[in-house]
Amino acid sequence: MEQKEIIDQFPILKRQINGKRLVYLDNAATTQKPDRVIRALRQYYEEHNANIHRGLHTLSNEATELYEGAHEKCAKFINANNMQEVIFTRNTTESINLVAYAWGRKFLKKGDVVVITGMEHHSNIVPWQMLVKELGIRLEWVPVIDEGEGKGHLDMEELKRIISVNSNHIKLVSIVHVSNVLGTVNPIKDIIDITHNAGAIAMIDAAQSAARIKLDVKALDVDFLAFSSHKMYGPTGIGVLYGKKDLLESMNPWMCGGDMIRRVSRDDYSLNELPWKFEAGTPNIADGSVLSEAIDFIEEVGFDYIQKHEKDLISYAYDNLADIDDITIFGPGGSDRLGVISFYLNGVHAHDLATLLNEDGVAVRAGHHCAMPLHLQFGIAATARISFAVYNTRDDVDVFIKSLKDAKKRFI
């Protein structure tokens, strides 16, 4: 596929912002949507809308087929056995919370240890902190290396030490695959193996990797995996939780009502089968169904192309940024990361920088990116972040770098 053919599929890229061409570099927050996703949403409401699993009429059957079909497609996408292992949630955050509620509250007790890392998104921190307060579990943090060799990577020796010191108490290791601040790609296969050897289970936050790296839950042997449709060219309002079937079966539902039960009498109820046991109430049928289109888009472009293209952009942007005086870049080197570059321009607050870039049509994120603990480690409140998707180009990087240099001239 030609780059232009990809760009042409994203109508929003034709927008002007402050009289300039939109240069959208906030893809780690959410990606833009290709035409086929937008059209499929419209088509769903125009042609198939009905409630699922509860009608005998044609529309209900069609809607059920579309919604279940998206579960099946998603199962294939991550190489799960089948859709029983694929629960649709609202987003990554809800997927992780589901595990904290439905698995954590059932199987964790006082003194048990959950291991996370210093580069987690708040969504993989706070649910566990709640269990610290509620159940008295302990939270152990694998540190991120600050400087020198391994900068921006997890301290794997420390991970092993934490696991061996706490070996009898470790129940879960939950880590991010690709950091939304550092761009670090964590060695999740190694970490999952270490976790299993310690008799614990592993969860991966794949929010930033699902649209960039082929995920294979069988090859990884991962127990839980979470990601968001809206960060992989799909609609907002849908997240995915993959779980191994035996684990999901051992858990209680976390919300109760329609669709999650098989039958209800005045005295009792019986639970529905997976994955519906965890999808109580009328789900987000439209967006869930349309996740299929996003997956088709990714597979048609192909992970090989996506990675090659985004890696080129990342190295190009990294080298150009590193050339500017007074810039601090956080995380690993330019050829050793995926997706994002967070940086700080000395003398210009990240929020001012983001506003100035916006005046030139360039959309970047500024703040703590929902990773306050990591920013406490950096010692600054707010960094600026650029993040790429498959429709970005070197030209986008050039516009960004020029605007950044202009901002610097005005402020310093």
Place this chain on the structure above:
Amino acid sequence: MQKKGLYKEKIVDHYKNPRNYKKLKDYDYKITRSSATCGDEITIFIKMQEGLVGEVGFQASGCAISVAGMSILSEKIKGMTLTDLNNLSEDFVLGLLGMDSKSPRVGCAILSLKAVKGAINMEEDDPCDFC
């Protein structure tokens, strides 16, 4: 210097050379206020003289809008009574900065106002963890 957008010359000037940027040793009111989302932090000192604001000093770390906002406001509030200060509106502060109330940066702009009101009403400090 260009005059487009949010960063008018006045704002950049007050950011680079903030007025009243000093600690006061002798003050009646002092508070530290921050906005966690931005990591902007302002500490303000107010000394009253015969019921009116006499001297103002502040220290800040943050973005241009919050620092310039505090600098400009610190000049305006001299000579005001406590009632005047309590009656200051967000629109007044936005007006000083030439900002629209729909700007995503309103929070930065009115941190100064929150600091002033918080100080004279003896509210608690709310420092920024990062600063």
